[in-house]
Amino acid sequence: MTDFIAGAVGGAFGIMVGYPLDTVKVRIQTQKNYKGMWHCIYTTYKMEKMSGFFRGLSMSMSTVSVCSSISFGTYKSCLHNLCKLRYGSAxxxxxxxxxxxxxYAAGGVRVLVTSPIDLAKIRLQTQMQLHPVVPSSCLLSEPKYHSSVHCLRTVVQEEGFLGLYRGCSALIFRDGPSFATYFLSYAILREWLAPAGQSKPETLCVLLSGGFAGMLAWTVATPMDVIKSRLQADGASRPKYRGVIHCLKTSVRQEGVKVLFKGLGLNCLRAxxxxxxxxxxxxFILTLTKQLSI
Known part of the structure; x- marks a missing residue:
């Protein structure tokens, strides 16, 4: 239970730090009208001001704690039971x-919860909604989705309940390997960077291990993240992609293999x-709970 709680709090703080860059990443991956990261940032700010970087944040903030809790809690539970099974002791x-x-198990389990959340986030991030100070001559059509909840309701009405899990298979292929890399690289780096003889890692050790683990995980995840984002941004009325393989083949044929690494630098910068x-x-939460329980 401690790991579920610690994961929830850690995830909540993490989303506050990285959400604006996540919006830029999604737009670069799913839309072809941006020349790069800075062009996307400039265009988003020019047309939508700061609010444009936070499309779909309410849904992410309200649910990211649950998702992060599932990830860390499932990881520790699986590790505990696996050690008991293989070695007789946890x-x-x-x-x-x-x-x-x-x-890998943690990445797979979290998909059941994150898929609808991620879909709403992607749909909101990829629709533009002009800020009131932008000249009326630049007006766009009325945005289709007005909020995260409205987006989910609309998807169910238009695409059925399974529409909430559009891109789910790509999400599984992304999160399984990336979370396996994430936890393994963190464990290795934390042990490698920790001073000899210390059971409790220093703050700098945790910061560096966590930062580099995030970068490695997103390096593994980015190719399938591109496919996942395109599938989720694709509506049901006139879908461009029939599935993961079709999206992969179409994207590579039209834009080359480099399309699979769109947003990689941004992902690592954010991660x-x-x-x-x-x-x-x-x-910190794990240490605090241990001290309180003594």
Missing amino acids: EVKPSNLDIFLSG FPVNMVVFLTYE
Whole structure:
């Protein structure tokens, strides 16, 4: 339970740090009218002001704690049970394979909750809504979705309940390997950077381990993240993609293999500070609860 709580708090702090760059990443991956990160940032600010960077934040903030709690809680529960099964005790030091498999399970389980949330976030992030100070000559059509809840209701009405899980298979292919990489790289880096003889990691050690673990995880995740974002942004009325394979083949044929790495630099730039905060908060909550229980 402690890991579920620590993961929830860490995830909440992380989303506050990285959300604006996440919006830029999604728009670059799903729309072809941006020349790069800075052009997207400039265009978004020019047309929508600061509010444009926070489309769909309400849904993410209200649910990210649940998602992060599931990720960290499932990881620790799987690791605990796996060690008991393989070694007869949960207190032994897990192998890298144990950590990798537990991380993979955590990534797979969280998809059940995150898929509808992610879909609403993507749909809101990819629709533009002009700020009131933008000249009326630049007016766009009325935005289709007015809020996260309205977006989910509209998707169910137009695409059915399964529409909420559009892109779910791509999300599984993204989160399984990336979370396995995430937890394994954090464990290895934390052990490698920790001073000899210290059981409790120093703050700098946690910050660096968390930051680099986030970057490595997003390096693994980005190709399938591009496909996932395109599938989720694709509406039901006139869909461009029939599924993961069709989206992958179409995207590569039209834009080359480099399309699979759209937003990679931005993902890594965002992942470092976000996961520094996530793991620092996570470790702090774990330490605090242990001290309170003594």
